[in-house]
Amino acid sequence: MIAYIVRRLLYAIPILVGVNLITFTLFFFVNSPDDMARIHLGIKRVTPDAIVKWKQDHGYDKPLVYNKSALGGAKLTDTLFFRHSIRLFAFDFGSSDDGRDIRYDISQRMWPSLAIALPIFLVGLLVYLTFALLLVFFRRSYLDTAGVVTCVVMMSISTLFYVIAGQFLVSMLLRLTPISGYDTGLAAIKFLILPVLVGVISGIGSSTRLYRAFFIEEINKDYVRTARAKGLSELRVLFRHVLKNAMIPILTGVVVVIPLLFTGSLILESFFGIPGLGSYTIDAINSQDFAIVRAMVFLGSVLYIMGLIFTDIAYTLVDPRVRLS
């Protein structure tokens, strides 16, 4: 088991290197530091001096991969590639365009993100599984048909609609929760209720339908018929047999997103003004702060790979047939 995890971790390194190369190509070759400076200083009427100065201020005035003018090892280390790409592996993200330490910002902002993403994840999972089991229990009835139709309708509605309708209905008309904002400690709860509610509701359609499909697939198998033939009650069959076996496909989709909960939700955070990593990312994109975007890309892929490893471990926990080797 430990050997397997170590090997998976080692396997993650080339992937991270690949991610780094892709971002480096996108941000430095396709989009040279000169272009970056031009974007920030305004596309037209930029003097070459202003570009040079901007690059100096932000540490982009080095050669890309090989520095001829430096000495010894500095030939390789005193370059953009080393300073902006290799250092990411040490989680050294450098500073953003307005001079703030990105690592500090991320460590501060991941908690609000988690405070909204974790409840959505847990409550959502509970709600979706409950609904799906309910539909399966009443399968081939009008309730089931109505439920599936509702799911299809709900998944055809844009997430943005849920957010805007939720804010309008709950905050503006009923005045139950504040429209947006965030607070520290327990005072944050009143700000979190609506985003969590919206987050859970916007996922009901697709997730319930997916889980129902997993359950239906299991329920048609022979061992379920055997269980019924033994005289087990339908509820017992559902919970003891169907739910347990449907756990494998469900886990595939669920476990992989657990680490990514830290990076938060772009839409919810920016709509509800929550100072998490999602709104951090959006702000970075809008102000074209490439240093933050690079850091978030790296962080996102690290967390995704962790999610893949967790998924494999989770398989062995729920399915005794799966052995890691």
Next chain:
Amino acid sequence: MNFQPVFLTTDILIYVLLATVIGFGVYASHHAHLSAPWRQVARRPMAMAALVVLLAYVTLGLMDSVHFRRTQNGPGTAPNAYSGEVMSLLDYVATPLRVRVERTYSAPFAAQAYTMETVEYPDGRRTREYPRLQFGGAHLKELDGRSADIVRHTLWATLSGLALWLLLVFTFSFAWRKREESLALSARRFWRGESPVPWRTILAAVGVLIVLAVNAIVLSSYYHILGTDQVGQDVFFKSLKSIRTGLVIGTLTTLIALPFAVLFGIMAGYFRGWVDDVIQYFYTTLSSIPGVLLIAAAILSLQVYVANHPETFDSSMARADIRLLFLCLILGVTSWTSLCRLLRGETLKLREVDYIQAAHALGASHISIMARHILPNVMHIILITVVLDFSGLVLAEAVLSYVGVGVDPTMESWGNMINGARLEMAREPIVWWSLVSAFVFMFGLVLSANLFSDAVRDAFDPRLRK
């Protein structure tokens, strides 16, 4: 008047896609094993009703994909203010909607402006009032008659729509009737839905659409039926123009991603070994980059590129078009990995099957085995994924435009409409019609796509086939 055709890049790709679909349709209709699942789809009333709605969207989208430029030196034409500008067929057909621009916001069916303005009369008197709109409800002499006027027009439009529909049903039933059958019998057969293809549902859906369309056409020539936006543009027209953007994102993205996914997926599963390792590494790397960030990075790069090459992208339309295409491309890059993974898994299973082994033994080459034996047998996976992805991509466009990395801000799209409506929601009283129109139009497309794709999946997935 002279028309000079203009081909945008996305237009050409749309034509290619259309030609492929038609070509496949003709080919499949001659091959029973290819057309059988489609016949199964055609028997589902819900799917066919959804198809009718989809086709209506596609027609509008295609009309909006035929672009041309009107030149001024045509014989005997008055100089036109819009000459020289690239227009689409939809722009041309909906010219009244396009040119009747108010000053600013106005509510649906309004005859007066939405905000109070100071009006100065010729005699020097000044009042604060809601001024009459320039075009919306301009035919009304008195404002009191507005509701009656709307009801009258609706009634008239509905009746003529129904008449048109009855004419259609009549023509259809003649074509559909069996030769020796009495009229009463065929009417009963039709009414009870005793036909393999659910004509009853299809015609009902067509009827609803015709009545809606006639209503929209009649009413929109007197009013702004969905109001106007901040710069006074008709929201109904904007919603119609957005259809093309949604359809392009939903279809071209998959079209671009498909060759990579199919080629790499089948190769990885078929050759295994180091080819498999390399391809797996490739797609794991790509899929581990957060999609939104990859799209953002690529779109930012494109902006720089376009800004540095102003001579290549001379018109704002060309810039918007290249951005749309690039968005499809990059969305394709982020979305091909899941299909690739599915195809790899399926090919791994298939390559051990007897007929592949037999093809090997007979000396078939790798390429011919992959193209002639494996590809046809994974076709259902490709088709199901393409159809299922469509609605997700349409929804994704709205989110990406909201984040600021979607289509060009000058391009009409539902995402841009929603994005623009965010500030309108904060006004008092709120301006809701832009937002609601965008959501309703998007919902119509996505819901019908979802219903249709369900039927396609049920028909093509061998596990679900009974």
